[in-house]
Amino acid sequence: MGYRIGVIGLGYVGLPLAISFSKKFKTIGFDIKKNRIEQIKKSFDVTNELSKEEISDAIKNGFEVSDQINHLKNCNVFIVTVPTPIDENKLPDLTLLKKASESISLILKKGDFVIYESTVYPGATEEICIPILQKSKLLLNDDFYVGFSPERINPGDKAHTFENIDKVVSGSNNYALKIITKLYQKVINAKIHPVSSINVAEAAKIIENAQRDINIAFVNELSQIFEKMDIDTTEVLDAASTKWNFLSFKPGLVGGHCIGVDPYYLAYKAAKIGYQPEIILSGRKTNESMPQFIFDKIKEKLNFKKNENKDILILGAAFKENCPDIRNSKSQDLYNIFKYNRLNCKIHDAVADVQEMKSLYEDDFIEKIDSIYDAVIIAVGHNEYINLNFEKFTTIESVIFDVKSIFPKSKGFLRL
Amino acid sequence: MGYRIGVIGLGYVGLPLAISFSKKFKTIGFDIKKNRIEQIKKSFDVTNELSKEEISDAIKNGFEVSDQINHLKNCNVFIVTVPTPIDENKLPDLTLLKKASESISLILKKGDFVIYESTVYPGATEEICIPILQKSKLLLNDDFYVGFSPERINPGDKAHTFENIDKVVSGSNNYALKIITKLYQKVINAKIHPVSSINVAEAAKIIENAQRDINIAFVNELSQIFEKMDIDTTEVLDAASTKWNFLSFKPGLVGGHCIGVDPYYLAYKAAKIGYQPEIILSGRKTNESMPQFIFDKIKEKLNFKKNENKDILILGAAFKENCPDIRNSKSQDLYNIFKYNRLNCKIHDAVADVQEMKSLYEDDFIEKIDSIYDAVIIAVGHNEYINLNFEKFTTIESVIFDVKSIFPKSKGFLRL
Numbered sequence: 001m002g003y004r005i006g007v008i009g010l011g012y013v014g015l016p017l018a019i020s021f022s023k024k025f026k027t028i029g030f031d032i033k034k035n036r037i038e039q040i041k042k043s044f045d046v047t048n049e050l051s052k053e054e055i056s057d058a059i060k061n062g063f064e065v066s067d068q069i070n071h072l073k074n075c076n077v078f079i080v081t082v083p084t085p086i087d088e089n090k091l092p093d094l095t096l097l098k099k100a101s102e103s104i105s106l107i108l109k110k111g112d113f114v115i116y117e118s119t120v121y122p123g124a125t126e127e128i129c130i131p132i133l134q135k136s137k138l139l140l141n142d143d144f145y146v147g148f149s150p151e152r153i154n155p156g157d158k159a160h161t162f163e164n165i166d167k168v169v170s171g172s173n174n175y176a177l178k179i180i181t182k183l184y185q186k187v188i189n190a191k192i193h194p195v196s197s198i199n200v201a202e203a204a205k206i207i208e209n210a211q212r213d214i215n216i217a218f219v220n221e222l223s224q225i226f227e228k229m230d231i232d233t234t235e236v237l238d239a240a241s242t243k244w245n246f247l248s249f250k251p252g253l254v255g256g257h258c259i260g261v262d263p264y265y266l267a268y269k270a271a272k273i274g275y276q277p278e279i280i281l282s283g284r285k286t287n288e289s290m291p292q293f294i295f296d297k298i299k300e301k302l303n304f305k306k307n308e309n310k311d312i313l314i315l316g317a318a319f320k321e322n323c324p325d326i327r328n329s330k331s332q333d334l335y336n337i338f339k340y341n342r343l344n345c346k347i348h349d350a351v352a353d354v355q356e357m358k359s360l361y362e363d364d365f366i367e368k369i370d371s372i373y374d375a376v377i378i379a380v381g382h383n384e385y386i387n388l389n390f391e392k393f394t395t396i397e398s399v400i401f402d403v404k405s406i407f408p409k410s411k412g413f414l415r416l
Numbered sequence: 417m418g419y420r421i422g423v424i425g426l427g428y429v430g431l432p433l434a435i436s437f438s439k440k441f442k443t444i445g446f447d448i449k450k451n452r453i454e455q456i457k458k459s460f461d462v463t464n465e466l467s468k469e470e471i472s473d474a475i476k477n478g479f480e481v482s483d484q485i486n487h488l489k490n491c492n493v494f495i496v497t498v499p500t501p502i503d504e505n506k507l508p509d510l511t512l513l514k515k516a517s518e519s520i521s522l523i524l525k526k527g528d529f530v531i532y533e534s535t536v537y538p539g540a541t542e543e544i545c546i547p548i549l550q551k552s553k554l555l556l557n558d559d560f561y562v563g564f565s566p567e568r569i570n571p572g573d574k575a576h577t578f579e580n581i582d583k584v585v586s587g588s589n590n591y592a593l594k595i596i597t598k599l600y601q602k603v604i605n606a607k608i609h610p611v612s613s614i615n616v617a618e619a620a621k622i623i624e625n626a627q628r629d630i631n632i633a634f635v636n637e638l639s640q641i642f643e644k645m646d647i648d649t650t651e652v653l654d655a656a657s658t659k660w661n662f663l664s665f666k667p668g669l670v671g672g673h674c675i676g677v678d679p680y681y682l683a684y685k686a687a688k689i690g691y692q693p694e695i696i697l698s699g700r701k702t703n704e705s706m707p708q709f710i711f712d713k714i715k716e717k718l719n720f721k722k723n724e725n726k727d728i729l730i731l732g733a734a735f736k737e738n739c740p741d742i743r744n745s746k747s748q749d750l751y752n753i754f755k756y757n758r759l760n761c762k763i764h765d766a767v768a769d770v771q772e773m774k775s776l777y778e779d780d781f782i783e784k785i786d787s788i789y790d791a792v793i794i795a796v797g798h799n800e801y802i803n804l805n806f807e808k809f810t811t812i813e814s815v816i817f818d819v820k821s822i823f824p825k826s827k828g829f830l831r832l
Contacts (some may be wrong), residue, residue, distance in 0.1 A: 005637075038452075046781065072651065086603045101620050115757060121464065121678060122642075122645055122647060127613075152659055158588075160660055165659070165660065166658040166659065166660075167658075168656075168658060170657045179533060185464060191658065194657045195651060195655050196648075196651060197647075199647050200647060200648070200651050200655060201653055203645075203647050203652040203654040204652050204653075204655035205656075207638055207653075207656050208650065208659055208662055209655050210634070211631075211634060211656075211662065211663060212661075213632065214631075214695070215627075215630075215631070216635050217625060217695050218626070218695050218696075221693055221695045221696065221702075222623055224690050225618060225685075225686045225689075225693065226538075227681070228689045228690065228691055229538055229539065229615065229685075229689060231538060231613075231615050231616060231619050232612075232616070233754055235612060235616050236616055236619040236620050236623065237623075239611050239616060239617065239620035240584075240608055240623050240624050241622040242582040242583075242584060242607065243568055243581070243611045243624055244576055244581065244582075244583065245628075246624055246627065247627060269645075270641045272670070273641075273644045274644065275641050275644055276638060277637055277641065278637065278698040278701060278702055279630070279633050279634050279637045279695075279698050279702055280634075280637065280688060282694040282695050282698040283695060285694060286694055286695055313450060315552070316563065380667070
């Protein structure tokens with residue numbers, strides 16, 4: 001197959017995908033961020049998804065990256081992997097998706113394929129992306145073809161990678177579906193699951209993270225109820241987990257670019273068509289309430305007042321354990337609540353990039369833990385935190401909150 | 417161990433438990449329902465959990481049943497397995513649990529154990545049952561001991577039985593926990609999981625079904641959203657299920673004595689201690705709305721008016737597939753909505769007891785399907801319904817609603 005692949009958006013989804021495609025096809029990656037392009041050229045991946053070797057091997061074998069869309073003008077398959085975040089009102093922000101579609105429309109040719117991997121609500125590809133692509137004056141299914149194949153990258157997960165997990169694919173017509181299925185079969189060593197429409201593929205993706213969100217919200221709600229009853233939620237969950245069909249979820253902070261975002265996409269679309277999604281939104285509400293719940297517990301234990309001279313340390317700024325990504329992290333919400341209450345709050349992360357930490361938290365970012373704190377919140381379960389000697393930076397009166405229950409109950413730490 | 421077991425309540429939980437204990441200990445079962453006692457004496461189990469042979473073998477080996485509590489006066493371990501339903505206001509109805517405790521208090525002796533298996537909200541055993549037992553003038557942990565070990569019977573499930581599933585146990589003190597653990601170890605060929613308090617054991621049980629409820633509510637909510645978008649929910653769920661961590665739940669009617677009931681127990685207790693449980697109650701609300709949703713779809717398709725001469729058939733009156741139990745079934749709610757709208761609604765069940773069907777549905781119960789219907793709703797996925805020839809009792813204009821998606825999409829039936 002004489003396919004030349006252009007990948008639009010080289011984040012934690014796009015770069016691994018582009019590298020995989022580059023092993024079988026001529027592949028060019030595009031990103032609007034100049035520094036990301038420079039880093040990739042130096043075989044450095046700030047998201048930690050790929051090793052230096054994997055990137056440099058790909059480059060040696062012809063993989064190219066560029067911040068100029070014209071560089072991709074000879075490609076005939078465009079795969080869009082740009083972020084689809086929410087705005088400050090928790091509404092879908094499709095700016096980057098629209099921009100990517102605009103850029104592609106400038107270089108789209110007869111016979112080309114455009115495959116979207118970015119998570120959207122059902123209907124978005126047909127209602128928003130395709131009209132933009134048609135600004136090229138080319139016609140869908142006559143001149144060019146569209147597909148949707150949801151990304152399933154799990155940041156930091158080395159077991160479930162682009163190449164070895166099952167892939168849902170869809171197309172704008174049967175021919176598109178056939179070609180897109182074949183294309184992914186070339187690069188993926190797992191099952192390709194074709195579905196009957198782009199809507200179905202979009203829906204299949206958006207519900208995956210909504211399901212995780214609601215399940216974590218359920219155990220977060222339990223932890224709020226049981227805390228009032230002086231029942232240890234982790235012990236309850238461990239006991240319930242001895243039942244064959246109990247689902248093991250842990251309470252905690254839900255951040256990131258997927259679980260805390262996708263449900264809003266689905267809720268947006270549902271509301272638009274006249275359905276108020278009770279379950280989905282109650283899940284979001286509960287998960288959003290967790291930083292305040294943790295703050296309230298610490299406040300109750302330390303019995304502090306606003307502006308009082310208390311030293312707080314948050315361990316973990318990333319949105320997920322063993323992951324360097326500090327964007328969309330609920331640790332930041334927790335930090336903001338402490339700052340709003342004018343407490344002396346510092347934040348540490350064992351994995352995140354020092355420069356990124358500095359630019360987000362300025363003087364409140366600490367690289368080394370060398371002071372004594374009144375409260376320490378282990379907000380993220382990075383492996384590095386398990387071996388910490390808490391006696392070095394706490395006193396007998398300090399409060400330690402082990403949000404993710406990474407330590408045994410016998411330690412006597414507060415937990416959800 | 418010289419234990420003599422008395423089992424209070426011989427329903428689908430108590431009878432299998434009593435029979436299992438009778439293999440190792442002298443065991444007497446008690447139930448207030450005279451006809452249930454007569455049936456068991458004739459080795460007949462209307463709940464289908466046990467075969468004639470299993471019961472008659474137990475009786476031959478000394479298993480006794482009685483509707484007189486005094487028959488159990490020589491027992492020294494009492495296990496309570498009475499129903500804990502909800503009343504018409506969806507509030508916990510602990511009448512039978514209180515009555516069982518009263519009965520035991522009349523025959524309780526020094527050194528005796530009382531173990532509750534009935535599902536309750538956390539705190540109920542200590543707040544409600546123990547005070548009643550102490551009417552005997554015996555003192556907890558001085559004279560008698562209490563435990564809580566939640567039942568995990570899954571009606572109709574022959575793979576997960578009392579004897580082969582892990583069991584959570586708790587006790588009123590360490591001695592009680594030790595003895596109760598040993599007792600269950602004698603009859604259960606799986607792990608015994610002791611927990612630190614009765615509260616924890618109660619909590620572990622009540623969340624199991626609440627979790628299932630919320631997960632089914634989530635897919636029910638999806639089916640309501642996707643129906644408006646003309647997306648087939650089953651196809652979406654099948655696609656999402658190709659992701660390694662997607663949880664496979666099907667939309668449907670949630671009835672029965674556990675999933676549709678336990679969340680109200682937890683919500684009741686949460687509200688009592690000042691916490692409004694968003695997730696749990698939104699799950700209940702969505703699941704309770706499903707009969708009306710199905711009715712609305714049928715109405716939309718048939719375009720009927722109240723009191724119009726339309727013939728409706730509901731297939732399945734039980735609360736669960738391949739289970740004869742018609743109590744707490746949402747099929748009945750669906751039937752009631754059709755009747756309220758004065759349509760000619762009949763109901764059939766391939767598994768339930770004919771007499772029970774007759775007494776609940778009177779003339780609307782049909783044993784044989786030998787008429788033509790305008791709408792047929794396959795509400796319960798009994799195996800018997802898969803081989804039905806729908807052409808025999810529907811016309812080309814009839815609407816068939818396959819609530820549990822037991823038929824392939826290609827059949828063209830409506831589904832959730």
